[in-house]
Amino acid sequence: MKIKILLLLLVSVVGFSQKKKINEEYDYINNYYQFVYQAQYEYLKENYQKAYDLLKTAEKNCPLLNQMGIYEPTILAECATKLGKHKEAFDYIEFTLKGFGTKFTYLENNENLTELKSFKRWKKIKEKANKYFQDYTKRVDFDLRKELNFMKKEDQRVRTNGFDAEGAKIVDSINNEKLKKIVAECDCYPNYSLNLSGNYDVDEFDPDISVLVFHINTKRSEYWKPIFLDLIKRGRAPADIYGNLIDSNLRVNGIFQYGIYSNIKEDKIDDFENLDKRRIAVGLPPWQLEKDIRQLLRKKYGM
Known part of the structure; x- marks a missing residue:
């Protein structure tokens, strides 16, 4: 695997908005995620100034991520456009194209960015967009990508059209050892x-391997808990990965710690009064805020 890519990755993620040393660590749990969740809520409510301010605070504290379902640089580009900050909007557009391989067509079809099309810089960026994407793909480890896809296929093979218990034990064990090596490297x-x-x-x-976390058993989770929490804190893992790990293993007794499943109610959550404290401590949004965001997403996108 091209692990040397990590250095390039860190450079691209830091981007134009961060000046700190490349090896300096950040605390995303305490200084980033909660600002972003609240910003996403305000953005979906079309409160663009509030969303912009919150995201700028998050960006000041930590390099921007591009979390699935949120896409911070794109939201910032939209908010900046709505607020008449056109240069800044273009900066974020180029940032997401270069740093995260966002396809220009997604931005071109974004109604909140329509007014930017009359600017010369839009045309220039459009002409460079394909090169930006090609440069992005050069940083991708395609061998790793294929391996992850195979791991996920194997995970689903023993769980589709009936659950193969013995097969799952073997596949999960192999996948767990592979994941250990990949994460360590x-x-x-x-x-x-x-x-x-x-x-x-x-x-x-499909690069999304989040399903693998749900099949790490209780015994193996003891190895992963401190690792996942550390990676979340440093912005190097999905923010929901720790909560998913714990609650997926609590399905047996039906009483959960982090309330990750959307169909469960308060009586199925242990010590509900302190739920949000636990969620925030591992990078998750407050329980009600997550529900509110989901409702707004359904309203806006029909999700």
């Missing part, structure tokens, strides 16, 4: 937002 969870395995547009392979 790249010092991150290999997901699309960190660029290592590429996004959805690189090729036909």
Whole structure:
């Protein structure tokens, strides 16, 4: 695997808005995620100034991520456009094209960016967009991408059209050892937002391997808990990965710690009064805020 890509990754993620040393660590749990969740809520409510201010605070504290379902640089570009900050909007557009391999067509079809099309810089960026994407793909570890896709296929093979218990034990054990090695080598969870395995547009392979976390059993989770929490804190893993790990293993008794499943109610959550404290401590949004965001997403996008 091209683990040397990690250095390039860190350079691209820091981007134009951060001046700190490349090896300096950040605390995303305390200084980033909660600002972003609240910003996403305000953005979906079309409160663009509030969303912009919150995201700028998050960006000041930590280099921007491009979390699935949120896409911070794109939201900032939209908010900046709505607020008449056109140069800044273009900066974020180029940032997401270069740093995260966002396809220009997605931005071109974004109604909140329509007014930018009358600017000369829009045309210039459009002419460079393909090169930006090609440069992005050069940073992707395609061998790793294929391996992750195979791991996920194996995970689903023993769980589709009936559950193969013995097969699952073997596959889960193999996948767990592979994941240990991958995470140790790249010092991150290999997901699309960190660029290592590429996004959805690189090729036909689906880079999302979040399903693997749900099949790490209780015994193995003891190994992963401190690692996942550390990676979340440093912005090198999906923010929901720790909560998913814990609650997926609590399905047996039906009483959960982090309330990750949307169909459960308060009586199925242990110590509900302190739920939000637990969620925030591992990078998750407050329980009600997550529900509100989901409702707004359904209203806006029909999700």
